[in-house]
Amino acid sequence: MKIENFTLKNYDNIIGLWRKAGISVGSTDSEKEIKRMLTLNPNLFLIGKLKNKIIAVVMGGFDGRRGYVHHLAVDPLHQKKGYGKMIMDELLNRFRKIGVHKIHLFIERDNLEVVNFYKNLEWQVRDDLIMMSFVPDENLYKMRI
Ligand SMILES: CC(C)(COP(=O)(O)OP(=O)(O)OC[C@H]1O[C@@H](n2cnc3c(N)ncnc32)[C@H](O)[C@@H]1OP(=O)(O)O)[C@@H](O)C(=O)NCCC(=O)NCCS
Numbered sequence: 001m002k003i004e005n006f007t008l009k010n011y012d013n014i015i016g017l018w019r020k021a022g023i024s025v026g027s028t029d030s031e032k033e034i035k036r037m038l039t040l041n042p043n044l045f046l047i048g049k050l051k052n053k054i055i056a057v058v059m060g061g062f063d064g065r066r067g068y069v070h071h072l073a074v075d076p077l078h079q080k081k082g083y084g085k086m087i088m089d090e091l092l093n094r095f096r097k098i099g100v101h102k103i104h105l106f107i108e109r110d111n112l113e114v115v116n117f118y119k120n121l122e123w124q125v126r127d128d129l130i131m132m133s134f135v136p137d138e139n140l141y142k143m144r145i
Helices: 008-020 031-040 083-097 114-120 138-142
Strands: 002-005 045-050 053-062 067-074 103-105
Touching (some): 002 083, 008 031, 008 053, 008 067, 031 053, 045 083, 067 083
Antiparallel strands (some): 002 045
């Protein structure tokens, strides 16, 4: 699999891939918001290609303190062949290069089986934290893409 930086010309492909892999695509996945994420993190937003077809994607982000991993997905036709690990290894190398101290990711409770995938990559489940969220503008959050 060839790993490249995501570019906006691949927007429709990654939305399709996320949907196919069962990722919840929401208001922050509109083209405008994805462009904003890409502008802030051009080298952390990765796609993986097989014969020029995108089969893997991961969106990394760095806020100046912590790193974040969002929307990792491998095409269901190509899962369990090492591609998920491959694109995550590349992303973690890129985080390492910019000196990020700690990286977080969030897993929906109805997707518990993916916990073992990350444990396999040496991620640790945190039981000392409670995640809280705040929505500053309901209209923005409810927007459909
Ligand atoms: C999670 C996901 C990206 C993994 O990608 P993948 O290409 O299938 O995973 P890999 O083949 O690289 O697996 C790497 C290792 O993890 C193991 N692994 C993969 N999925 C696993 C699972 N569900 N449970 C336990 N181990 C798993 C593999 O066996 C492999 O182990 P090995 O190195 O000892 O052989 C893929 O299943 C996916 O797209 N899922 C749907 C979207 C999703 O849930 N994304 C995560 C959002 S938080």
